[in-house]
Amino acid sequence: MFTAAIAGASGYAGGEILRLLLAHPQFEIGAVCASSNAGSLLGEHQPQLSALADRQLEPTTPDVLAGHDVVFLALPHGASAALVEQLPDDTVVIDCGADFRLRDAGDWESFYGTPFAGTWPYGLPELPRADGSRGRDDLAGAPRIAVPGCYPTAISLALAPGLAAGVIEPHDLVVVAASGTSGAGRSLKPHLLGAEVMGAMSPYGVGGGHRHTPEIVQNLSAAAGSRVGVSFTPTLAPMPRGILATCTARLRKGVEPEAVRAAWVDTYAGEPFVQVLPSGRWPSTGAVLGSNVVQLQLAVDESVGRVIVSAAEDNLTKGTAGGAVQCANLALGLPETTGLPLAGVAP
Incomplete structure (x- = not known):
């Protein structure tokens, strides 16, 4: 089993990550964190997650997040970089924000208006590239992965x-x-x-x-x-x-x-x-x-x-949280499909 902490657990992306991890056979949910909502119960913000309703949201600090095998960051754009600098190198970090997606510093500064933090392996496993490789070739065992935008x-x-x-x-x-x-x-x-x-x-x-x-x-x-x-x-x-x-x-x-x-x-x-x-x-x-x-x-x-x-x-599943769990599977050496739903919900 791997332990996972989720920062931004009171938001839409954080709630979707938690929904998927509840059905994942290899993950145990550790700290659930928030910023302004810290101190409140998760059930107040994610009533659909009844199994976690009594969990108290903890502050989003390096001390709380450290000690987990994986940290999922579902934070506003620009908020991940400073936090990641204070996390251990052996912690797998999956960032759902934009902080580490772009390779060009000028593009980042032009569209986001803050200093460029660098580039991580890009978490779109299925993406075909001109040289015949796929996105997943960069993800197996990667300690840091940037999840694509929806x-x-x-x-x-x-x-x-x-x-x-x-x-x-x-x-x-x-x-x-x-x-x-x-x-x-x-x-x-x-x-x-x-x-x-x-x-x-x-x-x-x-x-x-x-x-x-x-x-x-x-x-x-x-x-x-x-x-x-x-x-x-x-x-x-x-x-x-x-x-x-x-x-x-x-x-x-x-x-x-x-x-x-x-x-x-x-x-x-x-x-x-x-x-x-x-x-x-x-x-x-x-x-x-x-x-x-x-x-x-x-x-x-x-x-x-x-x-x-x-x-x-689904912008919250494959477009964010599902993509994040898929990347975590690859980073940890698990089968890529583990814990991820193939069937939709209709009507």
């Missing part, structure tokens, strides 16, 4: 196979994606009030302004072997959780439509958490609710020479 998980897995196989052009990638409100965290924000969200959709971060943009470019450039161009427009949907990403790219000249589907099917053959659906079936956020799965479907619009890939995921 949008980059869906979008990267949607487009990377076509770039790695050379069937789509890298310079004109267009993505429009809808996310549920939990993607913005649990803090009170006027634009996320029920009265504002119900019955409405709205774009945000338009014109390349979303913080996940450089992460998406980084991942897809690794798949293509050269820098790609991505136009990313996120939208807010009136649902609590889920992402549906519609990704399009120019079909490379001379590539037949049959070769396009084969690139995705071949790439993800044997990947339990990425499902290329049978022809004619399209992804739905409802179908992946609560699962650690990304569903994909694609089509070729021959009239304009573009490939369309649709991706659905």
Whole structure:
């Protein structure tokens, strides 16, 4: 058994990590930590976790977190770096924040506005890269892992196979994606009030302004072997959780439509958490609710020479907490699928 501490346990991502760890046969839940909610009972914030309802939230300090085999950090962006410096080197740290995802210091400072903390192995195991490797090649035994953002998980897995196989052009990638409100965290924000969200959709971060943009470019450039161009427009949907990403790219000249589907099917053959659906079936956020799965479907619009890939995921599971547990499994030498749900919850 491995002991796990969770920082940010009163938030959405922290609660989802705890839900998954309760069903994990190799983890024992240790300290559950929070910042402003420290001292209160976990059940006040995560009533769905009845087995842990009487646990008191402890302060998020190095002393509390030390002594565990694994520490999961579900903290606001920019909060992880200072804390990690004070944790033992032999503690596996899985960071769900953005602090260590980016390789380019300029991108970090431009999009996040704080000093660059460095780069950790990037926790997207299924990501194909131009050199034939996968993301998981960097994760086995890694003591520090940066979990991807929720949008980059869906979008990267949607487009990377076509770039790695050379069937789509890298310079004109267009993505429009809808996310549920939990993607913005649990803090009170006027634009996320029920009265504002119900019955409405709205774009945000338009014109390349979303913080996940450089992460998406980084991942897809690794798949293509050269820098790609991505136009990313996120939208807010009136649902609590889920992402549906519609990704399009120019079909490379001379590539037949049959070769396009084969690139995705071949790439993800044997990947339990990425499902290329049978022809004619399209992804739905409802179908992946609560699962650690990304569903994909694609089509070729021959009239304009573009490939369309649709991706659905649960932003809190595969997009955050499930990805974190998957990375912890790899870091600890456990089977990658241990404790992670393949089936969604419907309706």
